[in-house]
Amino acid sequence: MFKGQNKHTVVRALGAMSGTSLDGVDAAVVETDGQVIQSFGATAYRGYCEEEQAVLTQALGHWSGAEADAAAAVIEAAHAEVLSGFQDAELVGFHGQTLAHEPRGRGTCQVGDGQALAEALGVPVVWDFRSADVELGGEGAPLAPFFHFACAKWCGATEPVVFLNLGGVGNITWVDPRKSVPEDEGALLAFDTGPANAPLNDMLRARRGLAFDEGGKVAAEGTVATGALELFLQEAYFSRMPPKSLDRNDFPEMMELVRELSDEDAAATMTAMCAAAVAQGMGHCPEAPSRVLVTGGGRLNPVLMEMLRVSLDCPVVPVEEVGLDGDMLEAQAFAYLAVRVARGLPTSCPSTTGVMALVGGGTVSEPEG
Numbered sequence: 001m002f003k004g005q006n007k008h009t010v011v012r013a014l015g016a017m018s019g020t021s022l023d024g025v026d027a028a029v030v031e032t033d034g035q036v037i038q039s040f041g042a043t044a045y046r047g048y049c050e051e052e053q054a055v056l057t058q059a060l061g062h063w064s065g066a067e068a069d070a071a072a073a074v075i076e077a078a079h080a081e082v083l084s085g086f087q088d089a090e091l092v093g094f095h096g097q098t099l100a101h102e103p104r105g106r107g108t109c110q111v112g113d114g115q116a117l118a119e120a121l122g123v124p125v126v127w128d129f130r131s132a133d134v135e136l137g138g139e140g141a142p143l144a145p146f147f148h149f150a151c152a153k154w155c156g157a158t159e160p161v162v163f164l165n166l167g168g169v170g171n172i173t174w175v176d177p178r179k180s181v182p183e184d185e186g187a188l189l190a191f192d193t194g195p196a197n198a199p200l201n202d203m204l205r206a207r208r209g210l211a212f213d214e215g216g217k218v219a220a221e222g223t224v225a226t227g228a229l230e231l232f233l234q235e236a237y238f239s240r241m242p243p244k245s246l247d248r249n250d251f252p253e254m255m256e257l258v259r260e261l262s263d264e265d266a267a268a269t270m271t272a273m274c275a276a277a278v279a280q281g282m283g284h285c286p287e288a289p290s291r292v293l294v295t296g297g298g299r300l301n302p303v304l305m306e307m308l309r310v311s312l313d314c315p316v317v318p319v320e321e322v323g324l325d326g327d328m329l330e331a332q333a334f335a336y337l338a339v340r341v342a343r344g345l346p347t348s349c350p351s352t353t354g355v356m357a358l359v360g361g362g363t364v365s366e367p368e369g
C-alpha cells in the first residue's frame, strides 16, 4: 500500500466510529503521515433510525449468531452510505460496532466486515483494530490515546493535559506532550473511568421515552442521592489500577440503585455517578494535568460539566476550547490510527491498554474488484 511513498507522505484518511450510545455513525477526514496531524477535513454524521437502533440494542452481548449478523448488516449499510459521500479518501479506518467486550474473558467483538466495505467504497479499509491488542494480553481499549497524543501536539500543549471522553462509557487519556512520541515511557496513561451517558440514556428511555437528558434538564431538577452514589463508588472497578476497560452494560446495578428515586433524582444521581467515576479515575494520573479537555456528547450536558468542575482541581473545558471537534474526535482517531496501521506504526502500548509490548493492531483489506 502507498507504493512509492516515504513514511512522511501525508495520507488523506477517512475514519468512522459507531459508539456505545448507538445513536449513529460519525465520519471524519484527517490528513496525516500517522504521526503528525497536518489538518482536519470534512465530517459527516448518519443517525440510526428507530428500527436500526432496535437491531443494534438487541445484538448487544451477542458474539455471533442471528442478532450479531443483523447488527453487522445495519453497520455495513450505514457506513457504506455515509462514507460514499466522501470523494477523495485514500484510506478508510472502520471501527465497526462493539457488541461485546470481555478482554479478560471471551475477547472483544466489533461487527461490520471491512472487506465488504472496501469493495463497496473501492478504497483500502483498515478494521478490527482491537483484537491483536487483546490477544497480546491488553484491554483492547481505549485506542484513541495515540491520537490524543498527536492532538496535544497539534494544539500546542506544553504541559500535561487530560482528554476526557464522555460517550456511552467514559474514558481518559493523560498525555505528556513534552515527550516526543506516544510510545515514549511516561507519555500516556489511559483507561475507561466508568459508565458515562449510556445508563442515564437507558433509564430515561425506559421511564420517559427520552433518548437522553438534553442539556441536563431532567438532572437539573433533581437531587443527588448520596447513599446510592456511595454504594456505586464501592464497585471494585474503581479501585483497580489502570489500564482497564469496560463494556457498555458492565454496571447493571446502577439501575437498581436509582429504582426507587423520582426521574429527576435518578437522573441527577446517575449524572453524579459518571462525574464521581471520572474524579476517582483522575487520582491515577501521574501528575495533575493543566486542564481537562472534554470530548463526546457529555460535554454538552451542563449539569455533568458543573459536577466535574466542582470535583476536579483543574480547569474543565470542552475540546472546542483548543480548536478540536468534540463530536468527531473518535472518528478522527480511527482515521489517524488507520494510517498508523498502514505504516506499521504501533497503536497501543502497556500504559494505554496494559498490553505486554507495543502493538500495531488492525487488518488492512484492499478492494479486489
Ligand SMILES: Nc1ncnc2c1ncn2[C@@H]1O[C@H](COP(=O)(O)OP(=O)(O)OP(=O)(O)O)[C@@H](O)[C@H]1O
Residues within 6 Å of the ligand: 018, 019, 020, 021, 022, 023, 165, 166, 167, 168, 169, 170, 197, 198, 201, 211, 212, 213, 214, 215, 216, 295, 296, 297, 298, 300, 301, 330
Ligand atoms: N445536548 C446534549 N445534552 C446532554 N447530553 C447529550 C447532549 N448531546 C449528546 N449527549 C449525550 O451524549 C451521548 C452521545 O455521546 P457520544 O456520541 O460521544 O457517544 P458514543 O461515541 O456513542 O459513545 P462512546 O464514546 O462510549 O463510544 C448521547 O447519547 C447523550 O447521552
Ligand SMILES: CC(=O)N[C@H]1[C@@H]2OC[C@@H](O2)[C@@H](O)[C@@H]1O[C@H](C)C(=O)O
Residues within 6 Å of the ligand: 019, 020, 098, 101, 108, 140, 141, 142, 143, 144, 145, 165, 167, 168, 169, 170, 171, 192, 245, 246, 330
Ligand atoms: C470496546 C470499546 O468499543 N470501547 C469503547 C467504549 O467507548 C468509550 C470507551 O468505551 C473506549 O474504551 C472505547 O472507545 C474509544 C473510541 C477508544 O477506544 O478510545
